[in-house]
Amino acid sequence: MTTQALHRIQVHINGTPTTRTVEPxxxxxxxxxxxxxxxxxxxxxxxxxxxxxxxxxxxxxxxGCLVLAVQAxxxxxxxxxTATPSPRLRALQDAFIARNALQCGYCTPGMLLxxxxxxxxxxxxxxxxxxxxxxxxxxxxxxxQAIVDAVCDVLALQRAGHFxxxxxxxx
Amino acid sequence: xxxxxxxxxxxxxxxxxxxxxxxxxxxxIGASRPRTGVRRLTEGRGQFVDDIELPRxxxxxxxxxxxxxxxxxxxDSSAVxxxxxxxxxxxxxxxxxxxxxxxxxxxxxAGIKSAPEYALALDRAxxxxxxxxxIAAETRVQAEDALQHLxxxxxxxxxxxxxxxxxxxxxxVIHPELGDNLCFERTLDTGGVDDAFAGADAVFEDTYVFGxxxxxxxxxxxxxxxxxxxxxxxxxxxTVYHSQxxxxxxxxxxxxxxxxxxxxxxxxxRDVGGSFGIKVHAYPDDFATVAVSMLLGRPVKFxxxxxxxxxxxxxxxxxxxxxxxxxxxxxxIAAFEIDDLTGIGPFSMFPRTSxxxxxxxxxxxxxxxxxxxxxxxxxxxxxxxxxTCQYRGVGxxxxxxxxxxxxxxxxxxxxxxxxxxxLRNVIPDDAYPATGASGIKLEVLSxxxxxxxxxxxxxxxxxxxxxxxxxxxxxxxxxxIATLIELTNPSAAFYGVGGARIAxxxxxxxxxxxxxxxxVLSSVGEQGQGTEAIYTQIAADxxxxxxxxxxxxxxxxxxxxxxxxxxxxxxxxIGGEAVLLAGLVLRENILKTAAVILKRDRxxxxxxxxxxxxxxxxxxxxxxxxxxxxxxxxxxxFRSDTLPKGFTPELMVTRHYAQRDYxxxxxxxxxxxxxxxxxxxxxxKLLGHWAVEDCGRVINPMLVDEQIRGAIxxxxxxxxxxxxxxxxxxxxxxxxxADYLVPMAAEMPDIVVxxxxxxxxxxxxGAKGAGEAGTAGAPAAVMNAINDALAPFGARVAxxxxxxxxxxxxxxxx
Numbered sequence: 001m002t003t004q005a006l007h008r009i010q011v012h013i014n015g016t017p018t019t020r021t022v023e024p025x026x027x028x029x030x031x032x033x034x035x036x037x038x039x040x041x042x043x044x045x046x047x048x049x050x051x052x053x054x055x056x057x058x059x060x061x062x063x064g065c066l067v068l069a070v071q072a073x074x075x076x077x078x079x080x081x082t083a084t085p086s087p088r089l090r091a092l093q094d095a096f097i098a099r100n101a102l103q104c105g106y107c108t109p110g111m112l113l114x115x116x117x118x119x120x121x122x123x124x125x126x127x128x129x130x131x132x133x134x135x136x137x138x139x140x141x142x143x144x145q146a147i148v149d150a151v152c153d154v155l156a157l158q159r160a161g162h163f164x165x166x167x168x169x170x171x
Numbered sequence: 172x173x174x175x176x177x178x179x180x181x182x183x184x185x186x187x188x189x190x191x192x193x194x195x196x197x198x199x200i201g202a203s204r205p206r207t208g209v210r211r212l213t214e215g216r217g218q219f220v221d222d223i224e225l226p227r228x229x230x231x232x233x234x235x236x237x238x239x240x241x242x243x244x245x246x247d248s249s250a251v252x253x254x255x256x257x258x259x260x261x262x263x264x265x266x267x268x269x270x271x272x273x274x275x276x277x278x279x280x281a282g283i284k285s286a287p288e289y290a291l292a293l294d295r296a297x298x299x300x301x302x303x304x305x306i307a308a309e310t311r312v313q314a315e316d317a318l319q320h321l322x323x324x325x326x327x328x329x330x331x332x333x334x335x336x337x338x339x340x341x342x343x344v345i346h347p348e349l350g351d352n353l354c355f356e357r358t359l360d361t362g363g364v365d366d367a368f369a370g371a372d373a374v375f376e377d378t379y380v381f382g383x384x385x386x387x388x389x390x391x392x393x394x395x396x397x398x399x400x401x402x403x404x405x406x407x408x409x410t411v412y413h414s415q416x417x418x419x420x421x422x423x424x425x426x427x428x429x430x431x432x433x434x435x436x437x438x439x440x441r442d443v444g445g446s447f448g449i450k451v452h453a454y455p456d457d458f459a460t461v462a463v464s465m466l467l468g469r470p471v472k473f474x475x476x477x478x479x480x481x482x483x484x485x486x487x488x489x490x491x492x493x494x495x496x497x498x499x500x501x502x503x504i505a506a507f508e509i510d511d512l513t514g515i516g517p518f519s520m521f522p523r524t525s526x527x528x529x530x531x532x533x534x535x536x537x538x539x540x541x542x543x544x545x546x547x548x549x550x551x552x553x554x555x556x557x558x559t560c561q562y563r564g565v566g567x568x569x570x571x572x573x574x575x576x577x578x579x580x581x582x583x584x585x586x587x588x589x590x591x592x593x594l595r596n597v598i599p600d601d602a603y604p605a606t607g608a609s610g611i612k613l614e615v616l617s618x619x620x621x622x623x624x625x626x627x628x629x630x631x632x633x634x635x636x637x638x639x640x641x642x643x644x645x646x647x648x649x650x651x652i653a654t655l656i657e658l659t660n661p662s663a664a665f666y667g668v669g670g671a672r673i674a675x676x677x678x679x680x681x682x683x684x685x686x687x688x689x690x691v692l693s694s695v696g697e698q699g700q701g702t703e704a705i706y707t708q709i710a711a712d713x714x715x716x717x718x719x720x721x722x723x724x725x726x727x728x729x730x731x732x733x734x735x736x737x738x739x740x741x742x743x744x745i746g747g748e749a750v751l752l753a754g755l756v757l758r759e760n761i762l763k764t765a766a767v768i769l770k771r772d773r774x775x776x777x778x779x780x781x782x783x784x785x786x787x788x789x790x791x792x793x794x795x796x797x798x799x800x801x802x803x804x805x806x807x808x809f810r811s812d813t814l815p816k817g818f819t820p821e822l823m824v825t826r827h828y829a830q831r832d833y834x835x836x837x838x839x840x841x842x843x844x845x846x847x848x849x850x851x852x853x854x855x856k857l858l859g860h861w862a863v864e865d866c867g868r869v870i871n872p873m874l875v876d877e878q879i880r881g882a883i884x885x886x887x888x889x890x891x892x893x894x895x896x897x898x899x900x901x902x903x904x905x906x907x908x909a910d911y912l913v914p915m916a917a918e919m920p921d922i923v924v925x926x927x928x929x930x931x932x933x934x935x936x937g938a939k940g941a942g943e944a945g946t947a948g949a950p951a952a953v954m955n956a957i958n959d960a961l962a963p964f965g966a967r968v969a970x971x972x973x974x975x976x977x978x979x980x981x982x983x984x985x
Contacts, residue, residue, distance in 0.1 A: 034310075039215065039222035042389075042444070043221070044391075044908070045909075047477070050389060052389055080213075080214060085214075096213055097205050097210060100701070100874055103698075103881065104388075104443060104699030105209065106219065106389045106444030106445060108212050109215045112213060130916075131917045131919070137916075138908070139881075139916075140885070141699045141881050143877060143922055144880075145880050145919075145921055147916070
């Protein structure tokens with residue numbers, strides 16, 4: 001592998017326009033961690049299985065190890081470090097702590113973003129759907145049950161009207 | 172809407188009732204409390220090793236043997252050195268000038284042998300994945316790019332892979348100087364075994380196979396070694412940021428292998444992304460990274476990628492056990508016999524050795540039961556695969572699966588219900604202390620109480636009725652029961668007596684800050700279990716302050732007391748006891764200081780009629796608030812001029828604790844698994860899982876419960892999914908998370924956890940360990956459940972992981 005020509009990209013990261021030059025082969029998660037200093041997205045397997053590097057690209061969750069930084073050019077990237085967590089993300093963070101849904105915490109940033117996507121996209125999800133919905137994210141410490149409990153708590157809060165409705169057309 | 176902090180699920184639960192309180196103001200010990208200090212982990216503000224950047228830091232990658240066994244003929248690094256960013260290329264000979272080789276044996280494992288192992292292989296590589304060449308560059312990308320330009324020539328040597336033939340005369344000997352491929356062997360015979368089998372009404376025998384699996388910590392092994400050169404080596408200083416469970420052990424090993432003094436070595440463990448025993452060993456690349464830092468005089472970071480994790484993290488298991496059980500017609504177990512053959516890779520792992528798992532299988536098989544006759548034979552052999560060593564459960568999952576499969580097998584022959592069979596044979600709850608047939612000393616267990624509780628909890632009779640109804644409709648469900656014991660709170664009998672410099676004691680320092688906050692420094696660290704959280708609870712109760720006024724510092728050999736760290740389920744029982752003891756003395760010292768300040772040190776009795784409640788000194792009789800701790804701290808630290816001459820407040824207390832009453836404090840429990848087997852596809856659906864656990868005093872039920880669930884899921888992983896598969900040449904065939912199956916949320920059932928609490932009398936706290944029992948019992952419960960489902964076909968499985976293919980073969984459908 002030889003060093004490749006650098007590309008200049010501009011990415012809105014957690015609401016802040018960020019301009020950097022990157023090699024085309026640079027993965028989004030390496031770009032975030034090493035070029036932008038955002039260490040919250042973690043590397044577990046580097047081939048799209050474990051979900052520890054899950055981030056949001058224009059509102060949709062992606063694997064940071066399967067997306068190239070240049071693909072994020074001109075787009076919006078949100079990570080767990082977001083300075084303005086949505087009420088749903090805040091509630092998930094609280095519920096994860098309250099339910100002991102994290103142990104070592106290494107999977108937690110990715111798990112939270114996957115859970116947030118599920119809460120937003122599938123408000124009627126039952127326990128089984130939650131289990132299926134987070135099955136793209138490995139946790140090796142918990143038995144997943146506390147995570148399922150935490151996500152179900154926030155789904156229940158959402159159904160009880162604790163959050164503003166999701167804006168139309170916005171993921 | 173409500174503020175998130177007002178959400179209903181954040182309300183505190185009261186402490187659980189049932190046991191006598193440990194302290195005179197028990198508020199938190201025994202109560203489910205959310206962990207303090209973990210919000211940062213939900214906000215991406217953790218500090219895992221790979222998150223740390225140091226000035227002038229470089230990155231090391233390793234060229235690892237691509238084959239199982241090879242003689243290294245030539246290493247040509249000239250092209251590598253010309254690559255951009257490369258700052259050094261080092262071979263085994265370069266590193267061996269700094270780092271001594273090691274031989275991992277223990278004196279109490281009589282006869283165990285191994286060969287010298289080097290940080291980087293010298294002239295021969297012994298397994299696919301052994302590090303051979305280190306390349307350091309300014310960035311990880313540059314190091315990985317440069318690695319592609321390394322030229323290594325090797326001659327492939329015949330690989331020893333099959334444990335069954337490892338000791339055959341025609342098999343090459345991996346370390347010729349050892350004479351054979353035998354690492355360790357042990358036999359145990361109580362006598363009377365042959366007579367017991369000859370006189371038995373029923374004998375059940377089978378051969379059990381346990382594949383290799385590994386820990387798969389989601390954060391790979393990683394470290395930063397930072398050598399600050401001195402004029403002489405004796406002036407240099409090494410700091411290692413390490414994702415590790417035993418920082419003092421690593422400090423000691425770095426001292427010994429590099430000939431340094433303790434004062435020269437500091438090991439820091441911040442956030443650790445999962446450990447499970449994987450991160451309690453000393454790996455060749457740990458030492459190689461330190462050596463590269465010394466050779467370059469710069470900080471060096473090593474982070475394994477996932478393939479490296481699969482080919483260099485320790486593996487575990489790989490046992491083949493022929494076993495049998497003898498019982499009388501009325502169901503009394505007379506004897507167990509096992510013959511265990513296990514493969515451990517080419518070296519015994521440093522420093523705990525690879526003889527322990529097999530040794531535990533010998534010690535633990537038949538452990539819950541009151542039979543008197545037992546015979547065991549163990550052979551531990553070398554092979555050219557990844558070294559195996561202690562991983563969560565260490566021998567327990569194997570011993571438990573074999574024991575419980577035998578109990579089920581003979582019970583089925585005799586037509587006895589499996590719950591009844593166990594209740595009949597377990598060592599009764601009123602018979603302790605007791606000694607098991609293998610010689611293990613059992614302080615106090617509660618098998619009968621746990622069996623009864625488990626039977627009620629899973630609604631056993633309803634499950635059986637449901638099973639019968641569905642069988643008639645061609646649906647095959649099974650119920651599997653496992654009774655288990657788990658060794659926890661180890662004394663020095665585990666490692667210290669064998670010569671290993673691994674502390675069995677741990678220490679805690681508690682310091683009252685001027686503000687009234689209590690700082691706890693503990694030698695046991697945090698890898699996610701909630702160690703720091705339970706120490707917060709213990710310290711709060713022991714001293715008498717609010718939870719939010721306690722902070723815990725761990726994971727730094729420069730600042731914490733000296734101790735063993737995290738292994739063998741000892742964090743709560745050993746480290747927690749030290750916190751309790753130190754906290755009780757600190758409370759006394761605070762009250763003495765308060766008595767002096769309040770001039771109540773005459774005439775009010777030994778305690779001066781004072782109590783400490785929620786951070787305030789109060790009058791014991793009236794409850795009147797007399798002195799907040801912040802005021803006491805102000806006077807003690809800043810106005811010593813106002814205190815009587817001859818009185819010095821001692822507001823920092825250290826206590827250590829080692830469990831010395833028994834070699835280990837055993838815990839016990841019962842697990843029940845409920846499964847449905849699709850007899851056309853061989854797929855297993857887990858319908859339910861129940862665990863009743865007696866880990867003594869439970870300090871935080873919410874944390875213990877999910878830790879047990881996590882351990883059960885890891886046990887289920889080994890029972891059904893996880894296996895390191897090798898091809899015929901000794902190459903790992905599934906070294907990625909896409910190919911190696913780890914349990915996912917959708918496949919796992921909800922797991923119901925309940926407790927029987929029988930505190931150990933060996934400590935004031937009464938806590939036993941809880942971290943591994945889930946892994947110990949789950950493979951047994953699941954295998955028994957599957958075999959219960961297959962019983963109508965006269966089929967059974969005895970090889971883990973129990974894949975659909977193995978089930979279909981057992982059914983004769985493949």
